[in-house]
Amino acid sequence: MLQRFYLLRELKAEFSKYRRTMVYWLMVLCPLAIAFFVFVINNWTMPTSLTQLIEKGKNPWEMYIIIHYRVMSIMLLPLYIAMMTGVIYGREHRNNTWKHLYALPIPQWSIELSKNIFSLLILLFTLLIYAGFVLLSGYxxxxxxxxxxxxxxxxxxxxxLLMALKVFLSMISIWAVHNWVGRRFSSFGYNIGLGLVGVISAGVLIQGWKYVKYYPYAFPALGVLDKQGIHTLFSQPIVYSLIVGAVLWAISFWDIHRRTIRA
Incomplete structure (x- = not known):
């Protein structure tokens, strides 16, 4: 019971700490910018995949939604995760507050776990906000x-909402990577650089590499491009993302704990 209290108190502190920072602004502005970008492209190019459905009297919303999540997950969301985790941990690195946090009468695991949960919730809220913007842009x-x-x-x-949840789960492995990098290194550039490399390499490898289905940065793209499993929450890319993400998170949690004890 006491352990749960520690975690909830730390999580509440995380939400208060970042209230007037870029974290909340990014949570709203990034999905707004992406939804607006896709809206402009659709309005300008009028994709035949949509216009043909409308002309035939068939519901175009599913295709409209898929187009939005393809752009979001393939091109931009990995970079958003890099920015978000970089900002969250950058505050602590910049102000050199880690020693102060660990000097408090609070278990170390609750400090680390609360930041992990906080960043995951921010990612989930971002995608739910994006789902709202997708709906609004359609009207x-x-x-x-x-x-x-x-x-x-x-x-x-x-x-x-299913697509938002699928994209969220497909990003767990990428989040685990950037969460680890953001915690380990004080430089914001490492996270952004790794995100750029991940996005570009996934775009190249997905063109034909037979092992791309095991590459974490390709999981989101594979999840939204999988026509057969598009209505299935736990499709193959999602399952792989959860497994890889859980393993990477466990290793990173152990690594940070080990380094903190040495320090």
Whole structure:
């Protein structure tokens, strides 16, 4: 019971600590920027995959939602994770507050675990906010472009939330990598650099490398490109992401604990 109290108190402190920082701004502005970008592209190019469905009287929302999450997960979300974890841990590195935190009468595991849970919740909230922007952009598109009128059809809210959850789970392994790097190194550049390398390499390897299904940075792309498993929450890329993420997180937690004891 006391251990749970420590964790909840630390988690509450994390939410208060970052209240007026870039973390919350990124949580809203990044999904807004991505949704707006996809909205502009759809309004300008009018993809045939959408217009043909509308002309045939078929519901275009599912395809519209998939397009949004493909852009989000393949191009931008890994970099967002790198930025988010970098900002969270950068505050502690910059202010050199680790020794102060560990001097408090609080278990070390609760300090580390609360930061892990906090960053995961921020990532989840970001994707839920994005789901809301996807829905909003569909109705705005209907008003601005009569040929892209999605409004008369059911908005597939359940599928929208399913995709948000799938993308979240597919990012767990990437989060584990950047959470570890952000905690280990004080330089923000390591996280961003690794994120860029991960995104570019995944884009290249996914073109034909037979082992790409085991590459963490490719899990999100494989999850949203998998047409057969698109309606399944625990498709193969998601399962791989959870397994790899759990292993990496356990190793990173042990590594940080070991280094703290040595210090």
């Amino acid at each position: 705005v598109l209907s008003m601005t472009n009569p040929k892209m009128n999605l409004a008369p059809f059911d908005n597939h809210l359940g599928f929208n």
